[in-house]
Amino acid sequence: MLIFDAHLDLSMNALDWNRDYTRPLHEIRAREQGQTDRKDRGHGTVCFPEMRRGSVGVCVATLIGRYVKPTNPLHGWHSPEQAWAQAQGQLAWYRVMEEMGEMSQVGSVAQLDAAVEEWAHGPSKDAPIFYLLSLEGADSMVTIGHVERAYEQGLRAIGPANFGPGTYAQGTHATGGIGSKGKELLREMEELGIILDVSHLCDESFREAMNCFRGKVWASHSNCRKIVPHERQFSSEQLQELIDRGAVVGASLDAWMMVPGWVLSETRPEEVGVKLEHLVDHIDHVCQLAGNSLHVGIGSDLDGGFGLEECPMDLDSIADLQRLPNIFKARGYADEDVANIMHRNFVRFLREALPA
Numbered sequence: 001m002l003i004f005d006a007h008l009d010l011s012m013n014a015l016d017w018n019r020d021y022t023r024p025l026h027e028i029r030a031r032e033q034g035q036t037d038r039k040d041r042g043h044g045t046v047c048f049p050e051m052r053r054g055s056v057g058v059c060v061a062t063l064i065g066r067y068v069k070p071t072n073p074l075h076g077w078h079s080p081e082q083a084w085a086q087a088q089g090q091l092a093w094y095r096v097m098e099e100m101g102e103m104s105q106v107g108s109v110a111q112l113d114a115a116v117e118e119w120a121h122g123p124s125k126d127a128p129i130f131y132l133l134s135l136e137g138a139d140s141m142v143t144i145g146h147v148e149r150a151y152e153q154g155l156r157a158i159g160p161a162n163f164g165p166g167t168y169a170q171g172t173h174a175t176g177g178i179g180s181k182g183k184e185l186l187r188e189m190e191e192l193g194i195i196l197d198v199s200h201l202c203d204e205s206f207r208e209a210m211n212c213f214r215g216k217v218w219a220s221h222s223n224c225r226k227i228v229p230h231e232r233q234f235s236s237e238q239l240q241e242l243i244d245r246g247a248v249v250g251a252s253l254d255a256w257m258m259v260p261g262w263v264l265s266e267t268r269p270e271e272v273g274v275k276l277e278h279l280v281d282h283i284d285h286v287c288q289l290a291g292n293s294l295h296v297g298i299g300s301d302l303d304g305g306f307g308l309e310e311c312p313m314d315l316d317s318i319a320d321l322q323r324l325p326n327i328f329k330a331r332g333y334a335d336e337d338v339a340n341i342m343h344r345n346f347v348r349f350l351r352e353a354l355p356a
Helices: 010-015 025-031 048-053 080-099 109-118 145-152 179-192 203-212 236-244 276-290 318-330 335-353
Strands: 004-008 058-063 103-105 129-136 155-159 195-197 249-251 296-298
Touching (some): 004 296, 010 058, 010 080, 080 103, 080 129, 103 109, 109 129, 129 195, 145 155, 179 195, 179 203, 276 318, 296 335
Parallel strands (some): 004 058, 129 155
């Protein structure tokens, strides 16, 4: 079955982590043995061969360049101009992957339909990975005029914030609203037809953004606060509001977002028994709120700065997402519902959101 993954940080891993995604996963892991600069060294789960093996043929792929002020302890760039240049470098990597035939950009309904048709018949060793370009954290937008420049490059979704405080909104572990700059960003996004990704928005920024923005909204990689009580997840009330707006919520496989009580950099998957079943719990909660299977999908974030040390125990690579359909069926989900969750919901959403 075709899998649409609504959140992968492909270029960040290629350039910041120095991973050659064209190579087999065992080679990528082997080259990282003994490295300690990142917690997931030697434990990566994503590469193009594994995506193809698992029919993860269409995805939302990110650009990310955080600007941090002197008072912000998070990793990032010291000026918006540097952050913009970083994002442009990541875009250059996607372009090189296109030249190699490894990837193909989706920016219109026609390109989306071509992508779905390409992958309609199962795994392929030769088909490109089709990607829709998203910006995770809008700090790299030096001016509002840069938004239209990015749109012309194919950018189709923006999450105004990531972790911590941002220029246009406040993200995970921060508080506060979107302010005048955030409202200006949302107006420009609405005019251009750019999707608002509310993942990572703190509660106050979520509230203001939902009030201000009248365009298409999704949550590319977010789980349920009812199951994991943390402000990174969405409450049932927030999820219901997203459902009412026609949004699709992509469920994330970062283990600390899947099960309660996880201590970052300490807990291990085998200690709490986290499995793909726990992801289905989050997806099922959204389905129960909606009364149908039309508002949830997969936003794995499997290369979002973590690897096997923070993944479900029964997942070795992104190809193992193909285990999910049988788990859903064992819970009584019909074939049509499973297809909705695995790809149809995000495809349907984009057919309404993208230019023809």
